[in-house]
Amino acid sequence: MEARSVEKIPDGPGWQYEPKWDGFRCLAFRDGDEVKLQSKSGQPLERYFPEIVDVLKTLEAEHFVLDGELVVASGEALSFDDLLMRIHPAASRVAKLARESPATYLVFDLLVDERNRSLVDEPLAERRPQLEDFSERNFPKRARIRLSPASTRRKTVDTWFERVGGALDGIVAKRLDRSYASGKRDAMVKVKAIRTADCVVGGFRYAKNSRVVGSLLLGLYDEAGLLHYVGFTSAYSAAEREALLEKLKPLEATSSFTGNSPGGPSRWSRDRDTSWQPLKPKLVLEVAYDQITGNRFRHGTRPLRWRPDKSPRQCTFDQIELSDQTMRLFK
Secondary structure, three states, rough: OOOOOOOOOOOOOOOOEEEOOEEEEEEEEOOOOEEEEEEEEEOEEOOOHHHHHHHOOOOOOEEEEEEEHHHHHHHEEEEEEHHHHHOOOOHHHHHHHHOOOEEEEEEEEEEEEOOOOOOOOHHHHHHHHHHHHHHHHHOOOOOOOOOOOOOOOOOHHHHHHHHHHHEEEEEEEOOOOOOOOOOOOOOOEEEEEEEEEEEEEOOOOOOOOOOOOEEEEEEEEEEOOOOOEEEEEEOOOOHHHHHHHHHHHHHHHOOOOOOOOOOOOOOOOOOOOOOEEOOOOOEEEEEEOOOOEEEEEOOOOEEEHHHOOHHHHEEEEHHHHOOOOOOOOOO
């Protein structure tokens, strides 16, 4: 189930509030001795999080499907960088990190119970009590799997931020009367602590008088499946720019943006080089931005993190269909 970005936390009856954790969205499937973990984009994750697979195999329930978030703690906060390091091709490296900085699975929905009964058509008001009962019977205390908190009281949201602060990525609000609608955004909304968007890296420009990356060119898909240029990001150090070139070179292509493309003469300097190198639309980068004008970022964005857990096709315009006012978490 997907979430639609909004500027203000909804209030009134009929809503359930949950923390939005800074991690990887993950579905967990168990069928007897077989356990599978699946990312939001449908990719398998079990090889990267063997400690979560092991703990799921120890649960009393032998059949279930859970929805939750994989996170890695670093001190009092969650570290997305540490989580990102787990997506590594070497099994020995993954095993080492699983021992040194194990992940935790925070569960917020039950889709199939231990009797192999699907709950996806039931409203959240009925699914949540069943999840709480399931967790009470199955989740061992202080283990690597926990029930994510939820509340129908708007004031509780303020308490969460007071208690855990930066560990929260924002707030999710779900309609209590809605079923679990896979791939849809009409039953759940999210308010992030900062205004961000996941974008496809569709190309790059070289730095002036240098063969290192000057800026990354960002794109979003429209409803017709066209990839449109929406802006750029360039806030990288000199060392990062050299490393970026190695990351991008294997993805060079003859074309990328299928809708609006970058390029054209500069308004500010006729001598400015506007040439750019297209890339295969494989990489997803989360960026922070301030304002939107004409379906483009008005200013350069700030790169936050790579998102290997997300499919490029999930990077759509509905992420930025907000007003130009700066987001505030509480209003």
